[in-house]
Amino acid sequence: MKRTRITIKDIANELNISASTVSRALQDHPALKEETKEAVKALAKKWNYRPNSMALNFLRQTSTTIAVIVPDITSYFFSAAVTGIQDILVPTQYNIMICASNESIEEEALIIEKLSKVQIAGVLIAPASTTTNFDHIRKLQKNNIPLVIFDRDCKGLEAHKVLVDDYSGAFEAVDYLIKSGCKKIAHITGDSDLSTNNYRLQGYVDALKKNNLPVLEEFIIHTQGFKHKDGIKPTELLLESKNIPDAIFAVNDRIAVSAMRTAKKLNFRIPEDISIIGFDDEPHSTYFTPALSTVWQPVYSMGMLSARILLHDINLEEGADLKLRYEVFKTELVIRGTSKRI
Amino acid sequence: MKRTRITIKDIANELNISASTVSRALQDHPALKEETKEAVKALAKKWNYRPNSMALNFLRQTSTTIAVIVPDITSYFFSAAVTGIQDILVPTQYNIMICASNESIEEEALIIEKLSKVQIAGVLIAPASTTTNFDHIRKLQKNNIPLVIFDRDCKGLEAHKVLVDDYSGAFEAVDYLIKSGCKKIAHITGDSDLSTNNYRLQGYVDALKKNNLPVLEEFIIHTQGFKHKDGIKPTELLLESKNIPDAIFAVNDRIAVSAMRTAKKLNFRIPEDISIIGFDDEPHSTYFTPALSTVWQPVYSMGMLSARILLHDINLEEGADLKLRYEVFKTELVIRGTSKRI
């Protein structure tokens, strides 16, 4: 009981005309008699004719699939970005293929390898935190596949980029902490291979410097992952040391949240004894007690703009000269309960 | 500077043999001379030949794309399920296309409409909460596209189904609350069109009955969405009424979390004055104070099994008789700080 789809030939046979006429009729070709067009369209509708997309792809040698590569779809941050991408792409003819690299450059390279087998129309990528070598990404460019890099920068790689101003986001947060009376501000940062982490770290350092506060190595703690559990040890380290900080600026909300819980367990009052500010503004961050102060990122807009830029690139005529876009979104400081009011 | 991919014909020309021989050489056809095969393979490698997947798809009239339709990729629950699906599908030849219905039957139907234009190998779907009519899903079946429904049941639709035992998950949670001394247990439930909500409600009701507690209509509050904000009003309603409950069993963690915050704002102590149990066990639920008691669902396993069942169905030989799978996963009650110890 194998389904055989209606083809253009079936319609042609039924109406005793050629396949080309049917094809043209369905495209409203001006050279055709109105009568013929109508007959074709009527039968096509009656028989529920659907063009065979695989024949089309084959003919044109391009597919209508756009790939999105993100480090982790489980995190709110990337799933919100993907939502933005979808909201732009769904109304178009393009379909979206979402791939997760699990923060691993190896998996990322494997994904690109697999994608290069199926032809794709374009790629949106937020590189893995371990991606320091861009050969696999360059391979896409060599194959003339339109590409947009978002959220995380690939220094030295020329491509469309849509980023967030992590530096000034971090700077503002730390500057606020200082203005609210904190003098010993620690920073829990992540993998130093990652551009976003570095920009945030730099913002932290510069805010201290600007306010004539010392930059202490013991106050900068590196952690590996982005998950809640990765915030526990660093916080214990800070709060059980001799030189206890009066504020923690965490690289993201998850770390901030577990710093909060760890501080509470160690009987610190928030924000009286220790202020905490995160980064991301995940939806549940408001619901903690006290509610988390954090840095909001326009992640949905970032997804949308990335998708728009990619679409534009894909639809560029052959010869047109390509102008690389470099877009940076501003963050917003959201002060809630884990930091003192100015 | 348009890239022209190496084709089988290019190799054939270079070696002065026919395209068919090249094709067979690459497939290790036994009738070919070892010598020829090696020459072909060597050149294919040297020239970095990649089979044209669109030609293949066209020839076979099937694609290697599997679609996953979920109500919302932003929620931890579905993104974790998708991760399970990916972990099964990525090592195969299949590619995954993820689509979000935004809990809307209209968008869901639109997605299926769009998907039926591109041929797809199979579909995994967690239906939207508003999906009460299954015509669009049946259309897939009519087109002989393998299908697995997961997480949410479509009563009356015959298909592979992979679900979670919401009923007993809810029953156990409420039974626990009663055993811990609660006598006036309220339930914040969701959209009554949704199978999972109904099973949870039924489990709640039956647990009360089994323990000879009255089922009070005023203790069953319906809310529309699944987001944090949807839990505020219902909780206020409950805690500001004349008959104040001593426990709230919430339909999911997000609602539970906002019930928690609302209760705290109204100066209830948790769990002394009011116990709270959620459903889902999202990663951040542990990090609230007190940590949220909840019902864990094996969502990752559910995703994996769904993908495995779909793969099996896709690879079924033409005539083989199809046996519909109906799998139900057990939940696990996770008692933390928002409920009293027994």
Next chain:
DNA sequence: CTAAATCATGCAAACGTTTGCATAGAGATT
């Protein structure tokens, strides 16, 4: 030494659609 069997390879069709070019028929112009 001829016929049969085996081996290695080529030919051509098929998948569905589009599109440049050709052409049949009708009407208009000389």
Next chain:
DNA sequence: AATCTCTATGCAAACGTTTGCATGATTTAG
């Protein structure tokens, strides 16, 4: 009546690969 110009349609190639069948060359058997 011969030529020209439209108008409406058909023909055939192209996209890359696979595969059943045919075929030429070589080896083996009788």
